[in-house]
Amino acid sequence: xxxxxxFLAALIVNIFQMALAFVIxxxxxxxxxxxxxxxxxxxxxxFMQVISFGTNTNLQHYSGEGNCVQLPNCTALRPGVPGxxxxxxxxxxxFLQFTSAATGICVxxxxxxxxxxxxxxxxxxxxxxxxxLTRILFPLCFVASLVxxxxxxxxxxxxxxxxxxxxxxAQTILVGPVASLxxxxxxxxxxxxxxxxxxxxxxxxPNPASDVFQIFLMLLIPTTLCFVFGQLIGKKxxxxxxxxxAYALFALDLLIAFTPNFPVVGPGMxxxxxxxxxxxxxxxxxxxxxxSVNTSLSGLYPLVILSAFNGMLIQxxxxxxxxxxxxxxxxxxxxxxxxxxxxxxTPEYLGLKITARDVKLVMIAFLVHPVIVLVxxxxxxxxxxxxxxGVGTNSIGFTKIFYEFTSAAANNGSDFLxxxxxxxxxxxxxxxxxxxGRFAPIGLLLALGGSMINxxxxxxxxxxxxxxxxxxxxxxGSILVLVLLxxxxxLALGPILEFFxxxxxGF
Amino acid sequence: MVSFKRELxxxxxxxxxxxxxxxxxxxxxxxxxxxxxxxxxxxxxxxGSLVQLHGKNVGSSLIAQNFSLPIFFHPRNDSASGVDPDxxxxxxxxxxxxxxxxxxxxxxxxxxxxxxxxxxxxxIFGTQYVNVLRLNLVLIQTNNSAxxxxx
Numbered sequence: 001x002x003x004x005x006x007f008l009a010a011l012i013v014n015i016f017q018m019a020l021a022f023v024i025x026x027x028x029x030x031x032x033x034x035x036x037x038x039x040x041x042x043x044x045x046x047f048m049q050v051i052s053f054g055t056n057t058n059l060q061h062y063s064g065e066g067n068c069v070q071l072p073n074c075t076a077l078r079p080g081v082p083g084x085x086x087x088x089x090x091x092x093x094x095f096l097q098f099t100s101a102a103t104g105i106c107v108x109x110x111x112x113x114x115x116x117x118x119x120x121x122x123x124x125x126x127x128x129x130x131x132x133l134t135r136i137l138f139p140l141c142f143v144a145s146l147v148x149x150x151x152x153x154x155x156x157x158x159x160x161x162x163x164x165x166x167x168x169x170a171q172t173i174l175v176g177p178v179a180s181l182x183x184x185x186x187x188x189x190x191x192x193x194x195x196x197x198x199x200x201x202x203x204x205x206p207n208p209a210s211d212v213f214q215i216f217l218m219l220l221i222p223t224t225l226c227f228v229f230g231q232l233i234g235k236k237x238x239x240x241x242x243x244x245x246a247y248a249l250f251a252l253d254l255l256i257a258f259t260p261n262f263p264v265v266g267p268g269m270x271x272x273x274x275x276x277x278x279x280x281x282x283x284x285x286x287x288x289x290x291x292s293v294n295t296s297l298s299g300l301y302p303l304v305i306l307s308a309f310n311g312m313l314i315q316x317x318x319x320x321x322x323x324x325x326x327x328x329x330x331x332x333x334x335x336x337x338x339x340x341x342x343x344x345x346t347p348e349y350l351g352l353k354i355t356a357r358d359v360k361l362v363m364i365a366f367l368v369h370p371v372i373v374l375v376x377x378x379x380x381x382x383x384x385x386x387x388x389x390g391v392g393t394n395s396i397g398f399t400k401i402f403y404e405f406t407s408a409a410a411n412n413g414s415d416f417l418x419x420x421x422x423x424x425x426x427x428x429x430x431x432x433x434x435x436x437g438r439f440a441p442i443g444l445l446l447a448l449g450g451s452m453i454n455x456x457x458x459x460x461x462x463x464x465x466x467x468x469x470x471x472x473x474x475x476x477g478s479i480l481v482l483v484l485l486x487x488x489x490x491l492a493l494g495p496i497l498e499f500f501x502x503x504x505x506g507f
Numbered sequence: 508m509v510s511f512k513r514e515l516x517x518x519x520x521x522x523x524x525x526x527x528x529x530x531x532x533x534x535x536x537x538x539x540x541x542x543x544x545x546x547x548x549x550x551x552x553x554x555g556s557l558v559q560l561h562g563k564n565v566g567s568s569l570i571a572q573n574f575s576l577p578i579f580f581h582p583r584n585d586s587a588s589g590v591d592p593d594x595x596x597x598x599x600x601x602x603x604x605x606x607x608x609x610x611x612x613x614x615x616x617x618x619x620x621x622x623x624x625x626x627x628x629x630x631i632f633g634t635q636y637v638n639v640l641r642l643n644l645v646l647i648q649t650n651n652s653a654x655x656x657x658x
Contacts, residue, residue, distance in 0.1 A: 008514040009522070016526035091534035098533035126521055133529065138537065145541045146549075152569055155538075155545040155553045163557065163564040165572040166579075166643060166657060173567050175555040179545065180538040200587035202569040203555065207626075208633065265634055267585040271593040272626075274633025296587040 001122055003450025006110050007443050009125040010103055017099050018054040021092040022046050025084075034085035035159030038066050041082055048427035053096035055438035056104055056190055056320060058291050058413035059404075059430055061422040063196025064089060065174045081196070081419045086157055086176055093192060094181050098141075101188025101221075102132040104322030107442050108225060111326055112232045114449030115350055117457065122450055136221075137184065144183035144217060151213070152206035153179040178203055186217035189320045191291030191413040199281075199294040200270050211277050211294060218288045222318040225325045237467040238350065242328045244472040246318040249310070249479065250287050253317065257283045257307035268299025279304050282414075286311030289320040291413025297403075298416060302499035305399060309491060312410035313369070313483050320411060323438075326445045330362045332466060333448070335478045337362075339464050339471075349466060351457040358448060365444040370486045372433045373409045377402050377490065385425035389417070395501060399494035404430065409437035558640060560647070560657070568592065568640055577609040578653045579646065582639045593636040596625055606646075610653035620645050 001009065024031065025046035029039040041049065045061055052059045066083015084093065106128040113119050149155050154175040161173040178194045182204055185192055195201035205211055226246060230239030263275030270278070278295035285292050286308040297305065311317055316327035333349055337359050340347030347354040380386045380401050381393065391397045400416040407415050408430040417426070465471060484491075545553035557564045566572045571582040571590045580602055583594055603617045624642055625635050647654045 005514060008511065009518050012515060012518045013522045013525050016522050017529065020526055020530050090538045091530060094538060095530055095534035098537075099529055126525060129525065129529075133532070138532075141537070142541070146544065149541075149545040149549045149552050152552050152556050154555045155542050156555070157542060158554075161555060161557065161564070163566050166560065166565050166640070166647070167572075167574060167576060169573060171566055171570075171572050173555045173557070173570060177538045177542060179553075180541040195588075197588040202588060202590060202592055206556075206569050265595060268587050270586050270588060270591050271583070271595055271634070271636045272591075276632035294587070299587070 001124055002453075003110070003114070003122045003446045006122040006125050006450075007107075007446045010107055010129075010442075011439060013125070013129065014054055014099070014103055017096060018050040021050045021053065021096050024088055024092040025049055028085040028088045031085065031087050033087035033090070033157065036066060036083065036085065038083045038085050038088075044424050044427040045082060045422055048431040050092070050096065051431040051434050052413070053093055053190070053192060054100055055411050055434045056097075056100035056188070056323075057408060057411040057434045057438070058097070058185070058190045058192030059408055059415055059434065060192055060196070060413070061417075061419055061427060063419050064093075064194045065176075065196060082422065089181060089194060090177055094177075094184055097181070097184045097188050097190040097192065098133065098137055099129075101184065101190060101321055102129050102137060104188075104320060105132045105136065105221070105225070106322070107446060108322035108325050109228070109232070111329070111446050111449030112229055114452040115233050115352070117234065119453055121453065122446065137187065140187055140220075141180070141183040144187060144213075145179045147213060148179040148182050148210065151210040152203075153182055153210065154203055155179040174203065182214070183217070185292060186214045186290065187221060189218060189222060189288050189290040191285065191289075193292055196418060197296075199292045200296065202270075202272075205273075205294055207272055208277065211273055211281065214292070214294075215281060215284050218284055218290045218292075219318070221321040222288050222324045225321060226318060226328075229325055229329075233350065235350070235467075240467045241332055241472050241475055242325060243318075244469070245328060245331070245475045245479070246316055246324070248472065248476045249314060249317040250283075252476075253283050253287055253307045253310050254280075256310065257304045259303060261301060263301070263304075266299055268296030270295065283307055283311065285414060286412060287317040287319075289315055289324070289410050289412045291407060291415075293414050297414065302399075302495040302502060305403070306491065306495040306499070308414070309403070309406060309487075309495065310483075312406050312412045313373075313487055314479055315369075315410050316479075323411070323442065326441070330365055330441075330445055330448070331479050331482075332475060333358060333362045334366065334482070335471075335475045336464060336466065338478055339474060343464070345464065348458055348464075351459070352452055352455050353458060358451065361444050361448045361451075365441045365448075366482065368436065368440045368444075369409055372436050373402075373405050373487075374490060376405045376429045376433055379429065380405075380425070383425065385423065385429075389420050389423060389426070391417075395494055395497040399498060402490055402494050405433055408433040411438050558644070560644060566640060568638060572640060574639065574643060577605050579643045580606070580637075580639050592640060593626070593638055596621060596635045596637060599637050599642065610646075610651050612646075612649065612651055612653075620649075 025041045062082040110122040199205040226243040230236040263279045281294045337347045599621045
């Protein structure tokens with residue numbers, strides 16, 4: 001397949017998969033494995049959710065455990081919140097978490113194939129997809145699921161358990177097929193949890209050991225793919241700028257998040273993770289664009305939120321599986337071009353001359369992101385949709401709305417709003433943002449990789465060496481300048497303003 | 508657009524097949540296999556780590572339950588999940604005076620119970636914590652007369 005055929009095959013298969021999941025969501029009320037008797041999701045919510053899971057975003061405008069007003073002593077659940085049947089959790093959520101993760105890996109490899117010397121085409125999507133599922137995701141998730149069960153994560157299809165507490169009150173224990181979902185949601189950098197509280201809920205993340213294991217799973221595939229790049233193109237040294245760049249920026253995120261206060265257990269945090277693992281998790285989940293959370297975002301310091309924005313705006317630190325490495329190649333091509341302009345040399349990467357068309361492709365891929373983040377953020381306020389769900393115009397409110405669309409565009413999925421954003425405006429706008437944020441850059445970067453096939457290689461090493469620490473440094477610098485120039489005004493109105501207000505009031 | 512239509516036509520049959528096969532494998536076979544293995548080899552964890560008292564389920568060790576009597580340790584209620592089963596050791600210490608007054612158990616014995624049930628996070632990261640349900644079950648088993656109704 002050439003890049004167009006590959007992209008269309010991926011897109012068509014993904015759309016069919018989302019359509020199947022839509023049917024499950026919309027008709028879960030009449031389908032089996034629904035012991036809690038949850039009704040089907042409204043069409044706009046079902047539409048938004050299949051796009052959300054199909055694009056590897058996992059923004060959730062529902063709470064998986066649902067509204068159990070009828071159930072005795074069902075704490076922490078708000079009435080009127082849509083819930084999911086066991087069948088929906090398995091055949092809609094887990095299903096799309098597997099397929100979107102596999103698709104991400106496939107398109108990354110297809111793009112990399114373009115850079116391999118003497119490569120003939122972008123590969124075959126059907127073969128790549130099947131192999132990714134059967135040889136990478138199933139074996140890893142099989143082991144991870146059983147480790148989770150061993151650590152205390154439930155895996156059962158019998159309905160919620162009603163027990164009598166020690167003091168004699170009735171209590172509902174919200175069990176379900178959680179472990180199999182938790183494995184792919186972290187390994188596939190999906191992030192959509194079984195419960196509304198995600199990995200803060202003890203059944204999804206019972207102890208510090210399961211917490212550290214989930215952090216490891218989130219970073220595993222995105223980091224591995226940095227090495228896959230060097231391995232596939234036959235120049236292992238070219239892994240360096242991708243890996244060094246990603247982890248230098250990751251270190252910067254950590255530095256911002258842990259400055260100026262070392263976190264202690266506060267309201268909204270789970271005692272078993274404490275302050276450190278709540279903040280560390282938040283940095284990892286946005287750096288790997290997973291989007292799972294183990295704490296309430298509202299309880300975190302503004303600079304932790306700023307760090308989370310960094311991860312989602314760059315998307316390559318190391319980013320989601322597959323797309324992270326694609327974004328880093330995009331930034332490398334941009335940096336090579338900028339360095340070429342400054343030094344007066346012909347820009348080239350891996351011996352390939354970078355043409356005007358290549359630069360156009362990567363510039364459009366880069367600019368998609370600010371457009372789909374900033375325009376809907378402004379629209380949410382100008383149409384009154386933000387006010388309708390009770391979000392104010394102060395820095396805290398602005399941060400919530402800006403975060404929602406940043407998370408949607410970066411296919412991250414963590415959010416402040418949760419089920420409160422279950423309104424037609426937010427369901428439809430985030431669905432469009434997620435779809436464009438996923439498939440526009442993938443299509444453009446596949447085109448970039450595809451155009452490298454059969455391109456003449458320069459034999460003299462006249463260009464900039466991309467495997468040196470100096471280049472990694474320039475790469476990090478240009479990524480920061482590009483992202484900051486684009487998003488600074490919005491960041492300033494949100495978390496940065498909140499930080500300074502907190503400082504001033506604190507004095 | 509012509510080429511897109513052609514592609515769509517050529518892809519539709521294999522794409523539908525792949526979508527359906529992946530739905531069955533990822534959405535049904537995988538979770539069912541995991542459920543089967545978990546139920547056979549790890550039934551306690553797989554069913555929600557339920558805790559028994561006198562042979563009856565009294566809740567899950569992983570999910571907080573409401574304790575309001577002064578003779579018990581109380582959970583916190585401001586956490587992210589709303590069902591945080593643990594409290595910090597400091598929090599437990601601060602409740603010792605109340606429990607001692609209500610039950611007559613000496614304070615140093617209560618402190619000993621807390622210390623024996625301490626669980627830690629990794630290295631310097633995080634604070635020591637205790638599981639509220641586990642602590643209260645230990646209290647019931649002290650055979651103190653204040654817990655007569657629960658013995």
